[in-house]
Amino acid sequence: MRMAKIVALAVAMTMFVASAAFAGPVYDKIMQTKKVRVGIMTDSIPGAFYNEKGEWVGFDYDIATEVAKRMGVEIDRVAVNNQTRISFLQQGRIDISVANMTHTRERDKSIDFSITYFFDGQKVLAKKGQFTSLNDMVGKKIATMQGTTSELNLKAALKAAGDPDYDKNVISYQKESQCFQALQSGRVAGWSTDATILLGYASKTPGAYELVGDFLSDEPYGMGLPQDDSALRDAVNMAIQDMWRDGTYMEIYNKWYGPGTPFEMPMSDQIELWP
Structure with missing residues (x-):
């Protein structure tokens, strides 16, 4: 019994040390590792899906890639679905969820959101x-x-x-x-x-x-973010706004929803911009 307690204590200490290594704001960890883990759907056409060639593509895929680029880090794409896009954030398995997710008050109780990046x-x-x-x-x-x-x-x-x-x-x-x-x-x-x-x-x-x-x-779609990490939220919001200002956002939008595409849908609003 004594040995079992010692083993259990050792395991608990190991888990504590491992978790402590990644303690602190998620943004700091992203900047240290130079990698951001982004949850993206796999069968949400044309948001994020596998095409006929087996390539992972879509509007959310491209937007997430651009956000990571503007943050100056590599993107590690993680497949999520409607059931996991929030829980993976809460569990720390992803840092951002770009998964056609409507920003609601109820969801805002458990995770944070970026500004609206898509209107549907x-x-x-x-x-x-x-x-x-x-x-x-x-x-x-x-x-x-x-x-x-x-x-x-x-x-x-x-x-x-x-x-x-x-x-x-x-x-x-x-x-x-x-x-x-x-x-x-x-x-x-x-x-x-x-x-x-x-x-x-x-x-x-x-x-x-x-x-x-x-x-x-x-x-209104928002990017899901960990609770109470203002540095990460600001970085994502700035990236979205800068994409809108320099025209990159509309380039990506028109690629998937512009005139002549199978998913044509006129832009109905504009991204919130801060002075």
Whole structure:
């Protein structure tokens, strides 16, 4: 028993020393190691996904790369999804989350956010010609992602539209690709999330799907950051603003959402700029 306690104490001391080595602001650690770990999605078209060649690409991918460049450090990209993009930050497995994440007051209780770096809104995608509004979809099953603002917004919208079974008719999946597969196979009549994501998946089969009805919500995207690290938050915010000022932001935006792209969506707002 005595030996077991000694071993347990040694393990605890080792863990304490290891954690102490990385204690302090995350920004200081990034500057010391010259590397920033950024959480990025892998199946969020066109935010961040694998293309036909197996290359990791997308708007968030390019924006994250540029932020790291302007911070003067290398980027270490870490795959995240809707379930891990916040928890990885809290666990210290990533330093920044650039993962099409809406900045909400509820999320702000557990992590910090950058200024808004992308402007989107939630809609519903359905097979072309079947529905004209969400009211037409009352009683139908609609897919969304589990644990997202889209899930909450969709339930509220269906309830407001008079669907008595709104809770049961919202079918939640772990991944966006699973939502699209459910729509393709007919297991659901629609899929609701941010419009840019829906446009990205709809582009796989041009003309087969369309966005239905009005926006269900505004979705201001922020980069997720560790709590209470103002130096890191300032560095990220300055990088975003500088990208806007010198035109780099719009170059990246137009690459993915500009005229002639499969995901065309006019810029609807502008980045917050500080004097």
